[in-house]
Amino acid sequence: MSNLAWKFNRLRTMGLPEIGYRIRQAVQTKAELFTVRPDHQSPSPDCSRVGNAWLNPLPRNMDSGLYRAAADRVLAGYYDVFTLHNVQLGFPPKWNRDPKTGTEAPLVFGKTLDYRDERLVGDIKYLWEPNRHLHLTTLAQAYHLSGDMRYAEGVQILLESWFDQCPYPFGVNWTSSLELAIRLVNWSFTWHLLGGEHSPLFISESGQQFKRRWLDSIYQHSHFIAGYLSRHSSANNHLFGELMGLLVAAITWPYWPESGRWQRQAYVELENEAIKQNAADGVNREQAVYYQHEVIDMMLICWIIGRANGIDFSQNFIARLERMLEFIASLMDVTGAVPMIGDADSALIVHWSKEHNWNVYRSQLATGAVLFNRPDFKVKAKYFDDKSCWLLGEDARHQFDLMASDENQSTLPREFRDGGYFILGSRLDTADEIRIVADAGPLGYLSIAAHGHADALSFTLSVAGHALLVDPGTYAFHTQKKWRDYFRGTSAHNTVRVDGVDQSESGGNFMWLRKANVQCENWESDQNRDCLIASHDGYARLPDPVIHRRKIEFLKNEGIIRVEDILECAKEHTIELNWHFAEMCEVRIESGTVQATVANVCMEMMMPDCDCQPELMRGEDEPPSGWVSRRFDEKVPAPTVTWRGKITGTTRRLTILRILAGYNT
Incomplete structure (x- = not known):
């Protein structure tokens, strides 16, 4: 998509107040362009008042070998950046260079740099990721656990190089307030793990100069964020993260006259955004489970740092956080897996845990189990991980271990009507559970x-x-773009696509224009049967409007799922019904019946009322079909079954899924 087309589509998503805001923002940016100087001097900090660490004392009961090994890799210049594993970026790295493509972004005024232009910056996700400075926290953890000054000195070397290569406010690292905010959060934890104001790094005269240089950049980061917050149609998790960074910085380093104002502003807006961005039933309104995990982490960070410094968040904020954790617990299957609904970028706010096979969702539930005294969260979490210990302290591990838990009784909710998710199934949270997560949101x-x-x-x-x-x-x-469009499009989901178009109309990589409206029409659940009926009007925009209504009925005693799709229309349409199987599944088609097997579980799928034959695809590029992506920028072939056909007028299609093994009545 051309830059002009993207701008036109973006304009279509704005109301008049936002258009006015964007114009004022553009004028302000132009004015700054003519006044900003590379040698801009920040105000002198008054360090007489200091912020408390999030815990006192900071935890030490970890396997220091894990953290020292991770820190040694950083000192040797080796990084993991999404699909780049153990890549040599140098020590220090080139901060304005995309490690994936080798493209070096120009050192121009950051607010005017188009970070969406691959020709200028390469793959911006890869460039930004090392600049979030999660590895600085890793070095600081290793120093805290071992006392080895090599790790503390490594932090200083990396920061000094970053200040040299990324002067305020020039280059790609001064374009997105969210990136600055995440960097500030990692700097805050790094600061305290290094000893805060009393860090041995600051003892010498050169150490004092380094400290002042660091504080100057902290002020510049905070000033940038406060004046460049995501507003209007961009006020999603980006705004929440920006406010997190502003609050954490103002609490950690309350050294400037503006610090109190930044803290008050961030606190008030975080309180409001926690309620606006997350439904009362605990579903984050972005409808993306991994982003829900990130917002939960943001809320946890604000809460624990705030309470250590006498700042109490409201009961509404805290209760909404508990509901969000409850939603994650309800989605999670017996192995700790959570459906990959919506966007996911594999990013972390802070890379706390170095444990093998660490699970981001179980970790959050372990933290929540202690914070909210929730034994049901403990059952899901299974164990108290290092991240939870870093956040809550060593006493929290003892609390977790003492907490009683009943693994034979699930009382978690299964209906999330505000967010639009419903969990059908039987024997949930047991070894032979059947779990269906349906999206009517x-x-x-x-x-x-x-x-x-x-x-x-x-x-x-x-x-x-x-x-x-x-x-x-x-x-x-x-x-x-081809893969961005596919993975977020309708054909990549277990639903019906009509006339080869998506239910909603895309306007760009992170923008939808016309949107499908979904309505839950009925939800019933008892010991024998779960049933959801819902509809959407996404295809009402077609010349001959189509309404898609789906009934999902699970008969618990028989292990049968009946899926009835009704397409209400007047004329002829082409429909396709896609079913995406996990990459571990063996799938074959015999006499029009789909048979799928994974481990000791077998299932058959059939459409008894349909004359068309199912097609089996795996790892197709043109058009894309048959893929699963469990991590950002990684995909593997997986079986996809598609029924295609033409319909004329209102049509009903019935799909029957029968679980044949791995299920005990």
């Missing part, structure tokens, strides 16, 4: 719905902890 949040996928009325299925039907994930963000 909106496309996403605000007018651009940036991180939502066109997945209305889709569902996932796992049996005995083995994934059968999946949401294939995200794979691509700013680059690789």
